[in-house]
Amino acid sequence: MASLIAGGVDCDVHPAVPHLTSLLPYLNDYWRDQVTTRGMVDLVSQSYPKNSPIVARPDWRPETGKPGESLEDMQRHVLDPFQLKHAICNPIYGVQMVFSEDMQAAFCRALNEWLAREWLDRDSRLRGSIVIPTESVEKSVAEIERCAEDKRFVQVLMLVMGDTPLGKRALWPIYEAAERLDLPVGIHAGSAYHNPPTAVGWGSYHIEDYVGQAQAFQTQLTSLIVEGVFAKYPRLKMVMLESGVSWISPYLWRLHKFWRGVRMETPWVDRAPLDIVRSNIRFSLQPFDAPPDEATLIRLFDHMQSDELVLFSTDYPHWQFDGQDALPEGLTPDLVRKIMIDNPHATYPRLK
Amino acid sequence: MNIQFRESQEAASPLTTKTAIADCDIHPARATRTELYPYLAKRWQHHLEVYGVHAYQGMMEGPPYPKAQPNASRRDAYPPEGGPQGSSLSFMQKQLLDPNNVQLGVLNPLNTGQGIRNHELSAALCSAINDWQIDKWTSKDKRLKASIVVGNEDGLSAAAEIRERAGDKNFVQVLLLSRNVEPLGQRRYWPIYQAAEEAGLPVGVHAFGFGGNPITPSGWPSYYIEEMVGHSQCQQSALASLVLEGVFERFPKLKMVMIEAGFGWAPSLAWRLDKVWQRLRSEVPHVKRPPSEYIREQVWWTTQPMEDPERREDLFDVIKWIGWDRLLFATDYPHWDYDEPSRVLPAGVSEADRDAFYLGNAKTLYGIA
Numbered sequence: 001m002a003s004l005i006a007g008g009v010d011c012d013v014h015p016a017v018p019h020l021t022s023l024l025p026y027l028n029d030y031w032r033d034q035v036t037t038r039g040m041v042d043l044v045s046q047s048y049p050k051n052s053p054i055v056a057r058p059d060w061r062p063e064t065g066k067p068g069e070s071l072e073d074m075q076r077h078v079l080d081p082f083q084l085k086h087a088i089c090n091p092i093y094g095v096q097m098v099f100s101e102d103m104q105a106a107f108c109r110a111l112n113e114w115l116a117r118e119w120l121d122r123d124s125r126l127r128g129s130i131v132i133p134t135e136s137v138e139k140s141v142a143e144i145e146r147c148a149e150d151k152r153f154v155q156v157l158m159l160v161m162g163d164t165p166l167g168k169r170a171l172w173p174i175y176e177a178a179e180r181l182d183l184p185v186g187i188h189a190g191s192a193y194h195n196p197p198t199a200v201g202w203g204s205y206h207i208e209d210y211v212g213q214a215q216a217f218q219t220q221l222t223s224l225i226v227e228g229v230f231a232k233y234p235r236l237k238m239v240m241l242e243s244g245v246s247w248i249s250p251y252l253w254r255l256h257k258f259w260r261g262v263r264m265e266t267p268w269v270d271r272a273p274l275d276i277v278r279s280n281i282r283f284s285l286q287p288f289d290a291p292p293d294e295a296t297l298i299r300l301f302d303h304m305q306s307d308e309l310v311l312f313s314t315d316y317p318h319w320q321f322d323g324q325d326a327l328p329e330g331l332t333p334d335l336v337r338k339i340m341i342d343n344p345h346a347t348y349p350r351l352k
Numbered sequence: 353m354n355i356q357f358r359e360s361q362e363a364a365s366p367l368t369t370k371t372a373i374a375d376c377d378i379h380p381a382r383a384t385r386t387e388l389y390p391y392l393a394k395r396w397q398h399h400l401e402v403y404g405v406h407a408y409q410g411m412m413e414g415p416p417y418p419k420a421q422p423n424a425s426r427r428d429a430y431p432p433e434g435g436p437q438g439s440s441l442s443f444m445q446k447q448l449l450d451p452n453n454v455q456l457g458v459l460n461p462l463n464t465g466q467g468i469r470n471h472e473l474s475a476a477l478c479s480a481i482n483d484w485q486i487d488k489w490t491s492k493d494k495r496l497k498a499s500i501v502v503g504n505e506d507g508l509s510a511a512a513e514i515r516e517r518a519g520d521k522n523f524v525q526v527l528l529l530s531r532n533v534e535p536l537g538q539r540r541y542w543p544i545y546q547a548a549e550e551a552g553l554p555v556g557v558h559a560f561g562f563g564g565n566p567i568t569p570s571g572w573p574s575y576y577i578e579e580m581v582g583h584s585q586c587q588q589s590a591l592a593s594l595v596l597e598g599v600f601e602r603f604p605k606l607k608m609v610m611i612e613a614g615f616g617w618a619p620s621l622a623w624r625l626d627k628v629w630q631r632l633r634s635e636v637p638h639v640k641r642p643p644s645e646y647i648r649e650q651v652w653w654t655t656q657p658m659e660d661p662e663r664r665e666d667l668f669d670v671i672k673w674i675g676w677d678r679l680l681f682a683t684d685y686p687h688w689d690y691d692e693p694s695r696v697l698p699a700g701v702s703e704a705d706r707d708a709f710y711l712g713n714a715k716t717l718y719g720i721a
Contacts, residue, residue, distance in 0.1 A: 054631045165573045191569065198589035199582060201534045201565045204597065207632040208535075211592045211625055212569065215585040219568035222581045227574060246623055250616025250670060251584075253659035258580050260660075261689060262420040265575055274662065289624040299669045305662070319631060 002331040004324060006083035008340030009351065012188075012241050012284045012313035013078060015119050016068035017093040017111065026110035026117075034103070043094035043107070047190040052206060057319040067317040071122055078316045079125055081324065086344075086351055087316075088127045088154060088186075089119055090241060096159050096192040101136035105143065108133045112147050120152045127351065129157035129186055137170060141177045148181040154350040155184050155239065160216045161191035167220075167227030175233050182349040184237035184282075187220060189213040214289070217243040218251050221281065225255070228268040230280045237347050239282045242315055244289040249303035252277060278306050282347050284313035285327075285339060286320040294330030301335070311347060312340040373693055374456040374714035375448070376654045377558070377611050377682035378496070380489055381423070381461075383435035391480035396473060405477075406469050408533065408562040417576040421688045429686035437686035441492055448685045449495055452693050455711065456720050457496045458524060458682075459485055460558050460611060466504045466529055467562035474503035479513060482523075490522040497718065499527035499556060505563075507543035514544065518551035524718040525554045529561025530583065530613060536590040537597030545603045554607040554652070554717060557590060559583035587613030588621050591651070595625060598638035600646035607717065609652045612684060616659035619673035622647050648675065652717055654682035655709070656691040664698050676705040680714045 017023065020042045024032050034040070048055050056067030060077050068074065079087055095107040108131045115128045130147040132140035147153045156178045158166065166187065178185050191209070196202045198212045199219065217240050230236060255273045263269060269276075290296055301307070314326050327336060345351050382388060389397050409416050421427060423436050429447060431440030438444065449457060465477025478501045485498035500517045502510035517523050526548045534540060536557065548555045560583060566572045567582045587610055600606065610618075625643035633639065653674065661667055671679065683690050697706060714720070 052632065053634070054628065161569045162571075164571045165568055165578070166570070168574070195569055195571050196565050197569050198535060198593075199565060199567050199569055199586045200531055200536070200589045200593070201563060203535050203589075203593050204538070205635055207628055207635050208592060208596050210628050210632070211596070211621075212589055214620070214624055215588050216569045218585050219573070219578070219582055220570065222578050223568070223573050226577055244620070244624055247617055247620040249661070249666070250614075250620065250659055253616055253661045253667070254584055254614050254657070255581050256662075257657060257660040258577050258689075262577050262580070265420065265577055287624075287627065289620065289627055291623055291626075296673075303661070303666050303669070 002327040002329065002336050003333070004082060004327060005336060005340055007085045008082065008312050009344035010078060010082065010084050010087040010314050010316070011239065011311040011344055012090055012286070013074065013087045013316040014068045014092055014318065015074065015089050015115065016066040017091060017114065018065060018069045023107065023110040023114055026113040027106055031103070031106040043097065045092070045094040045097060045190060046193070046206070047209060048092060049206060054210060054319050056317045057322070060317040071119060074316060075123065078314050079123065082314065082326070084125060086125055086127050088129060088348070089115055090129045090157055090186060090188055091115060091131060092188060092190055095131060096134065096162065099135065101133055101139060104133035104135050105139040108143055112143065116150060116152070127152055127154045129153065129155040130183070131157050132174065134158060134162050137173050141173050144174065144177045144181065144183065148183060151350055153183070154348045155186045157186045157188060159190045159192055160187050160213060160220055160243070161195065161197060163192065163194045165220065165223035167223035167225070167229050169227065172229070172232065175229055175236055179233045179236040184239050184347055186239045186241050187217070189242040213242070214244045214247050218247060221251070221277070222255060225273050225276050226266045226269055228266065230276050231268050231270060237280055237282060239284065239311065239347060241284045241313070242287065243283055244287055245283050245285070245310060246290040246300055248283065248309070249300070278309070281309070282311050282343065283309055284311050284315070286313045286315040288320070288328045290328065292329055297328050297330040307335055307338050308343055308346065310339050311344050370453055371710065372453045372455040373681055373710040375452070375454045375683050375685065376458045376680040376714050377656060377684050378448070378457045378459050379438050379462055379685065379687060380459050380485065381436050381438035383439040388477070388480045388484055391483045392476060396476045399473060405473065407467050408469055408564040417579045420576060424688055425686040426688055426690060441489060444685070445493065448683065449493070454495055456714055456718065458718065459489055459496055459498050460527055460556065461485065461499070461501055462558070462560065464501045466501065471503055471506040471509070475506065475509040475513065478503050482513070482517060486522045497524040498522050499525050500553070501527050502544060504528055504532050505540070507540050511543035511547035514547035514551055514553070518553070523553065524720070525556045525609065528555060528557050530557050530559050530586045530590045531561035531565065531567070532563040534563070535593030537593030537595070537599050542599070542602070545599055545606050549603045549606045554609050556609040556611050557587065558611040559587060559613040583612070584614045584617055588617055591621065591647070592625060595643045595646055596636055596639060598636070600650045601638055601640055607650055607652065609654065609680065609717070611654045612656060612682070614657060614659055615653035615655065615674060615679065616667070616670050618647070618653065619670060652678050652680055652713070654680045655696065656682040656684045657689045658691055658696050665700070676708055677713055679709050680717065681710045
């Protein structure tokens with residue numbers, strides 16, 4: 001087992017909003033009234049049903065409430081035992097499912113305020129991601145600019161399955177703001193369910209949705225690369241969160257082949273997709289979706305031809321590994337250091 | 353691929369093109385718009401003239417994303433007598449079958465009766481294309497074998513078409529496309545799997561198709577390249593659905609072929625399915641074994657378009673994880689992203705693996721002596 005080292009950065013932990021009413025203190029009178037008068041219920045995405053085994057490790061599951069809603073638990077389960085210097089909080093509360101841009105903007109603002117007051121203020125190791133109301137690009141940019149004043153926000157957070165492919169030009173002001181403010185854009189697993197959760201329609205099962213996250217990440221990488229996001233914003237980093245990693249190389253081999261075949265269609269993509277990924281895209285470690293044998297792991301990392309792509313994560317409180325075994329078998333000490341410390345710091349300038 | 357993209361090629365494969373091969377993905381085309389009419393009732397001829405096919409996509413003619421080349425096909429594949437690429441048997445023989453010594457060529461007609469909203473029309477067109485495959489192709493060249501094209505959205509009529517053709521040696525598989533109204537594991541498609549299993553025919557799932565779903569789970573993208581690359585994600589989701597709905601458990605003798613969607617993603621998908629299944633198997637108790645076992649036992653893969661790593665030997669890791677016994681060589685003739693048989697495998701592959709890859713696996717799967 002590769003040994004964990006102290007001072008690492010956990011790039012994907014999930015503090016849970018206990019209930020929509022937990023956001024009431026951070027909403028204005030109008031939205032507080034909307035929530036209560038209309039009897040709005042908790043915004044839980046079916047991407048993460050509370051009692052699903054994958055949503056909380058058995059020993060990380062609280063007796064009551066949602067997994068991940070207690071700071072003390074997070075401290076006891078990951079921040080202390082993994083000797084983390086920082087952990088980046090990625091709330092995956094269901095605000096992206098809302099269709100009204102006004103309501104979404106109010107809820108995102110409240111969610112970001114809630115994160116700052118109830119988590120970042122209470123543990124100096126924690127850093128935050130800015131959840132944005134993607135139904136409105138203008139309001140998203142405003143929320144990024146508002147939150148960016150607080151240097152503890154280190155990233156912008158979007159879902160991998162939203163309304164449109166992420167490379168679409170209409171979204172580019174978000175990327176302009178992120179690059180300008182030294183904020184990578186984290187793309188997290190999950191769907192707003194505004195589109196079928198697979199490209200071949202609605203499946204039957206929760207497990208199917210979860211397996212399908214990997215295919216969603218693949219289509220988003222294609223979109224981001226071929227639309228030219230990184231030609232326009234070369235300093236922008238994007239981090240695929242809870243994406244899986246074993247698909248990366250074969251996926252890129254295919255994209256690379258077709259790019260060579262039809263690059264006349266997108267002439268602004270003036271660098272090979274493989275090179276764009278190496279310079280601009282990063283992936284969180286968990287869920288590590290390869291068999292637990294060292295030989296396979298060595299081949300997979302060799303296929304990537306880079307030791308800079310992967311960032312340490314526990315995906316707390318999701319059940320991706322047991323005990324302290326967050327690092328798969330076979331990583332060299334050098335690679336562990338890159339994954340746990342060097343790569344996250346190179347990706348997130350605001351961690352300095 | 354008919355575009356030169358490498359300045360320095362590795363040493364050419366020692367394979368001479370005289371070695372017999374199977375080509376498991378050939379696309380025969382109609383020479384004229386009305387070539388199927390002799391196989392269609394007058395009612396449907398009239399219907400097509402007045403209303404068109406009314407597919408699960410908006411264009412009356414042509415694809416939603418314009419292809420990179422006319423008919424997505426090689427510019428050098430137009431038959432001398434006229435007509436679109438792939439529409440002439442004699443030119444296909446001259447350009448593909450003879451020079452490459454194709455011993456077995458599997459026909460996968462596209463733009464047929466699949467992906468059409470009127471399911472009666474769909475069934476009529478599929479039956480017509482099956483008759484046409486015999487008349488125009490397989491009866492005239494014994495190297496060629498046809499696929500039973502079925503009306504994909506109506507499982508019962510599709511099963512009837514399979515049963516009607518069962519035992520006809522012109523046909524070696526049932527053909528579906530990856531993109532349908534629902535993921536392919538859904539119950540509406542089970543009569544197809546049941547009939548195919550009974551007939552002892554593999555079900556080929558070719559990339560493409562129309563089912564009305566955006567080709568990404570976050571909506572419609574902008575470019576043809578996104579659709580092209582996206583076919584592998586569609587195929588992954590379709591295969592995940594087949595596994596998780598229990599199709600392979602329910603039809604243990606069913607064999608499926610993933611056609612033209614790549615294979616590099618297969619190990620990763622199988623690992624991911626296994627890992628998540630360990631956690632969530634209580635939701636799918638009908639999936640009794642690790643998903644990778646069903647995939648390893650019941651799924652084959654055509655090779656084209658071969659993934660193309662910078663270091664080509666990296667692909668051998670992936671092939672080893674899948675199994676050399678599960679790959680079926682294919683060119684995709686006459687499409688533009690054709691894989692040239694003499695170039696796809698560099699030196700260093702054992703003779704046994706090479707033989708299996710080019711011919712043996714296909715003969716075994718399709719029951720060709």
